[in-house]
Amino acid sequence: MDIFRLSFKNLKRRKIRTILTMLGVIIGVIALVVLVGIGTGMTSYMKQETDSMMGDIIIVNSTEGGPPMASTVSNAFLSQNAVSQIENMSQLYNISVEDDFISQINGTSMYIMGTTTWSQLEFNGTPGVVITKNLVDQFGYKIGSNITIGNESMTITGISNTNSNMYLVMMDISKALPLNNYQASYVTADTRSNPETVKDDVQNSVNGTSAYTQSDEANQINSVMNVITLVVGAIASIALLVGVISIVNIMLVNVTERTREIGVLKAIGFTDREILSSVLLEAGLVGFIGSTVGVVIAVILLLIGLTVFSQQVGNINLLSMVPFWLIAGVIGGSTILSILAGLYPAWHASRLNVVEALRNE
Amino acid sequence: MNKTVLNFQNVWKTYRMGDEIVNALAGVNLTLEKGSFTSMMGPSGSGKSTLLHVGGILDMPTQGTLLMNGKDTSKLSRKKQAKFRRKEIGFVFQRFNLLNQLTVMENIMLPSLDSENNKAEELLERIRLEKKHDKKPNQLSGGEQQRVCIARALINNPSLILADEPTGELDTRNAEVIMNLLKDLNENDGVTILIATHNQLAADFTDKILEMQDGKIQ
Numbered sequence: 054m055d056i057f058r059l060s061f062k063n064l065k066r067r068k069i070r071t072i073l074t075m076l077g078v079i080i081g082v083i084a085l086v087v088l089v090g091i092g093t094g095m096t097s098y099m100k101q102e103t104d105s106m107m108g109d110i111i112i113v114n115s116t117e118g119g120p121p122m123a124s125t126v127s128n129a130f131l132s133q134n135a136v137s138q139i140e141n142m143s144q145l146y147n148i149s150v151e152d153d154f155i156s157q158i159n160g161t162s163m164y165i166m167g168t169t170t171w172s173q174l175e176f177n178g179t180p181g182v183v184i185t186k187n188l189v190d191q192f193g194y195k196i197g198s199n200i201t202i203g204n205e206s207m208t209i210t211g212i213s214n215t216n217s218n219m220y221l222v223m224m225d226i227s228k229a230l231p232l233n234n235y236q237a238s239y240v241t242a243d244t245r246s247n248p249e250t251v252k253d254d255v256q257n258s259v260n261g262t263s264a265y266t267q268s269d270e271a272n273q274i275n276s277v278m279n280v281i282t283l284v285v286g287a288i289a290s291i292a293l294l295v296g297v298i299s300i301v302n303i304m305l306v307n308v309t310e311r312t313r314e315i316g317v318l319k320a321i322g323f324t325d326r327e328i329l330s331s332v333l334l335e336a337g338l339v340g341f342i343g344s345t346v347g348v349v350i351a352v353i354l355l356l357i358g359l360t361v362f363s364q365q366v367g368n369i370n371l372l373s374m375v376p377f378w379l380i381a382g383v384i385g386g387s388t389i390l391s392i393l394a395g396l397y398p399a400w401h402a403s404r405l406n407v408v409e410a411l412r413n414e
Numbered sequence: 415m416n417k418t419v420l421n422f423q424n425v426w427k428t429y430r431m432g433d434e435i436v437n438a439l440a441g442v443n444l445t446l447e448k449g450s451f452t453s454m455m456g457p458s459g460s461g462k463s464t465l466l467h468v469g470g471i472l473d474m475p476t477q478g479t480l481l482m483n484g485k486d487t488s489k490l491s492r493k494k495q496a497k498f499r500r501k502e503i504g505f506v507f508q509r510f511n512l513l514n515q516l517t518v519m520e521n522i523m524l525p526s527l528d529s530e531n532n533k534a535e536e537l538l539e540r541i542r543l544e545k546k547h548d549k550k551p552n553q554l555s556g557g558e559q560q561r562v563c564i565a566r567a568l569i570n571n572p573s574l575i576l577a578d579e580p581t582g583e584l585d586t587r588n589a590e591v592i593m594n595l596l597k598d599l600n601e602n603d604g605v606t607i608l609i610a611t612h613n614q615l616a617a618d619f620t621d622k623i624l625e626m627q628d629g630k631i632q
Contacts, residue, residue: 059516059524062515062516063515065515066514066515091428242560268619296447313509313511314513317507317511317513318498318524319472320472320503320505321499321500321504321524321525321566321567322496322497322498322499322500322501322503322525322570323496323500323525324492324493324496325492325493325496325498326493406466407467407473408472408473411507411511
């Protein structure tokens with residue numbers, strides 16, 4: 054009989070014990086896959102969003118230090134002169150100027166968003182401004198009311214249902230620029246040639262600007278998200294490690310319990326190496342089956358999560374959350390760790406004295 | 415002249431128990447010819463089991479030489495000892511020592527060097543358990559379990575069967591069945607058998623009875 058079948062039968066003999074041991078691995082794997090899956094899913098979601106929003110390149114004031122991240126307010130602006138120079142560059146098209154800044158309205162800080170791309174914000178019309186619902190609740194504004202920003206009085210033409218912690222006032226860029234001394238936060242544009250070349254052209258020809266391509270932006274997102282995913286993954290790995298350590302314990306119990314049986318196997322001619330392999334195989338099987346079940350449950354949980362929160366997460370697909378490398382890495386890693394966990398019990402079993410083992414009650 | 419299967423030449427096995435030194439085997443000289451059927455009798459602690467363990471290369475002599483089919487077994491590595499046991503020696507234990515997670519057939523095939531189970535089927539017929547090939551050991555009577563143990567010992571056509579109290583856990587009727595089976599294997603198949611027993615009835619089935627006392631054959 055081959056040693057693989059014997060190991061498998063040994064696991065089947067103590068079903069409850071085997072299942073409980075696997076449970077440790079299963080829980081660890083679920084924690085790891087779900088948390089890392091959320092991390093990788095968020096990364097790909099942010100990349101998709103950025104790609105669709107920004108065009109080929111994005112240009113900011115050079116003191117900014119990097120491409121603008123979502124929901125951060127810039128405090129270094131492009132001058133009116135820089136913006137017009139950019140707008141005149143022949144390599145660029147589909148140019149859109151964005152202007153986000155903080156302004157005081159009746160002593161309250163408001164976040165003003167001026168944009169060229171109205172359609173993306175789903176405004177109800179162009180002439181007026183759109184405010185978030187929290188402004189309505191707080192100050193009693195309604196459609197048709199006037200809101201005064203700086204010295205300008207504007208008519209509220211839309212109320213956004215966006216849940217925002219900030220008071221947000223959105224308007225066309227042509228209205229926003231005068232309120233911010235004609236300075237802009239950033240300009241996005243498509244390029245007529247290689248974005249990397251155009252990026253250098255922009256930086257060289259327009260003083261005080263930094264330009265970033267989509268891949269720069271992706272790198273920035275990656276570097277931030279990788280750190281988050283790594284930290285979260287490391288914490289989840291502790292759960293998996295605890296599960297694997299319990300394999301050492303259980304395999305030692307199994308080997309001790311089966312001392313006499315191991316003696317019999319040796320007496321009828323099984324070599325030390327065969328005994329060692331059988332215990333390692335048992336440990337490896339616990340890791341492999343446990344991690345496979347864990348991955349399946351984690352994927353189901355992520356699918357449920359994606360369905361329940363489909364409105365918030367948009368179009369993240371499961372494959373971007375649980376890529377093949379994650380599945381292969383988790384199953385392979387758990388199996389290898391489990392085999393390592395079986396090393397000491399297996400070595401102990403293989404070195405048992407046959408005569409003493411046969412006397413064991 | 416008959417071929418010698420097992421040859422003990424002044425074999426000693428010494429243990430230390432606390433401050434006391436125990437000679438489990440004290441200069442044993444024994445020759446088993448091919449096709450012989452021998453039993454060893456003697457009180458507990460007389461060295462019967464130790465002799466079987468040393469003879470079965472489960473334990474090494476402290477002193478002396480053990481030749482099996484003319485080969486000095488002390489010169490074999492652990493791995494070669496295991497392979498030698500698998501091929502040349504069949505063990506029958508007092509408490510059967512079958513693996514409960516395996517079926518009768520799987521237990522018989524456990525040490526098999528051949529993946530084909532023709533031999534196992536033949537043995538199942540021989541021990542009259544062909545209808546219980548897929549039963550687990552705990553579904554069998556003691557006598558049936560011991561028959562399976564004998565079949566497992568025979569699967570690789572070994573040179574020697576060593577049986578330690580093969581009837582020790584059985585009633586008289588089952589003990590007779592087992593001894594008749596061993597006798598049949600010896601007479602008709604020429605299997606060389608050495609058993610250790612307390613049971614005179616079992617010993618009476620064998621051709622030669624050795625008496626052991628204080629680690630020596632009397």
